[in-house]
Amino acid sequence: MYFFLGNLSIIDLSYSTVIVPRAMVNILSQKKTISFAGCVAQLFLYALFMVTEAFVLAAMAYDHFTAICNLLLYTVRMSRSLCIQLVAGSYLCGWVSSILQISVTFSMSFSASRVNDHFYCDSNPVEKISCSNVFINKMVSLSLAILIICPQ
Numbered sequence: 001m002y003f004f005l006g007n008l009s010i011i012d013l014s015y016s017t018v019i020v021p022r023a024m025v026n027i028l029s030q031k032k033t034i035s036f037a038g039c040v041a042q043l044f045l046y047a048l049f050m051v052t053e054a055f056v057l058a059a060m061a062y063d064h065f066t067a068i069c070n071l072l073l074y075t076v077r078m079s080r081s082l083c084i085q086l087v088a089g090s091y092l093c094g095w096v097s098s099i100l101q102i103s104v105t106f107s108m109s110f111s112a113s114r115v116n117d118h119f120y121c122d123s124n125p126v127e128k129i130s131c132s133n134v135f136i137n138k139m140v141s142l143s144l145a146i147l148i149i150c151p152q
Contacts, residue, residue, distance in 0.1 A: 001067070003083050004060045007090075011056060015049040018042055019120045039121035044102050046122065051148055052094030059086040097144050104140045108132035 022042060026032045034042070063083070067074050105123050108130040123141060127134045 001060070001063060003080075004056060004063055004087070007087050008053065008056050008060070011049050011053045014045070015053065018045040018049065022120060034121065039126070040102060040106055043105065043121045043123065043126070044098050046120070047098040047101050048091075048094045050094075051097045052090050054148060055090035055093050056087060059083075059090060062086075093148070097148065100140060100144060104137050108134070108137065 019042070022034060022038070063078055066077050070077060101123060105126055108127070109132050110130050123137070127137060
């Protein structure tokens, strides 16, 4: 349980540090811009930690279920290697879904203004400044959401 809590706290800390520093810079400065590479990196890390957190929470739920329903077999079923595999799989799923989301989102063409009215880069504000058809992007996002939510 503490292994999962430690990983969850690292993910939550990382999740916050992706958004907050750029938001603070935008609040304190007159020039409120973000580079294209910065936007890509921020959206990648945001999606990575968001999906990873969901999978780690699902792994924690399985851990708690095993501890409650099979208390005497808990140490056999929830070995240290299984816990490491669950967390590593969570990061892998987060990385794969983040790569897919980034590749689809930033393969679109953008208008000349490129003004994002939000304090961080997310796929919806980026889609609003795109002059491409966003149907494929919406379908990829929906498919990823279904693949992430349904197995849990």
